[in-house]
Amino acid sequence: MHFIALASLALASVASAENIIITVGGNGTTTYSPSSVTANLNDTVTFQFVAGNHTATQSTFAAPCTNKPGGVDSGFQSVAAGATQIPQWSFTMNDTSQPLWFYCMQTGHCGKGMVFSVNAPSSGNTFDAFQTAAKKTANTTSAPSGALVTRTSAGLLAAAAGVVAGLLL
Numbered sequence: 001m002h003f004i005a006l007a008s009l010a011l012a013s014v015a016s017a018e019n020i021i022i023t024v025g026g027n028g029t030t031t032y033s034p035s036s037v038t039a040n041l042n043d044t045v046t047f048q049f050v051a052g053n054h055t056a057t058q059s060t061f062a063a064p065c066t067n068k069p070g071g072v073d074s075g076f077q078s079v080a081a082g083a084t085q086i087p088q089w090s091f092t093m094n095d096t097s098q099p100l101w102f103y104c105m106q107t108g109h110c111g112k113g114m115v116f117s118v119n120a121p122s123s124g125n126t127f128d129a130f131q132t133a134a135k136k137t138a139n140t141t142s143a144p145s146g147a148l149v150t151r152t153s154a155g156l157l158a159a160a161a162g163v164v165a166g167l168l169l
């Protein structure tokens with residue numbers, strides 16, 4: 001009986017998690033749409049790369065166009081014109097105590113304001129302030145070697161989420 005109660009709780013927890021879809025590069029633009037979202041613990045944030053060659057790379061508010069050491073990164077996701085399948089990359093929210101900041105690593109895109117945030121505050125370090133800072137950054141980042149291999153879900157955050165779920169069970 002005890003086990004059944006716990007199992008029900010786990011199922012309820014899974015059912016409440018949302019999958020938040022972000023369209024990357026829609027209509028040939030250098031955008032994430034939407035560019036700023038709110039996510040709860042255990043929600044999944046999924047990037048769908050519909051055109052071009054972009055990344056979703058974690059950065060920091062202080063350095064919008066520089067990858068965060070130990071952060072998550074989709075790697076470059078190139079989509080050929082007329083492709084019938086598009087790459088998708090996702091991570092799970094295992095910590096909502098701080099906002100998450102992302103940018104596109106493709107040369108010049110961050111400087112055009114191609115940035116994204118999760119749970120950005122409504123005052124102070126807002127998404128708009130982050131994007132403004134990104135546009136002031138001279139972005140000369142080019143493709144790191146081997147970036148194309150990263151096509152599936154982010155190991156770090158997903159794995160950490162698994163640990164949290166394990167503790168709850």
Ligand SMILES: [Cu+2]
Nearest residue numbers: 054104106109
């Ligand atoms: Cu881009």
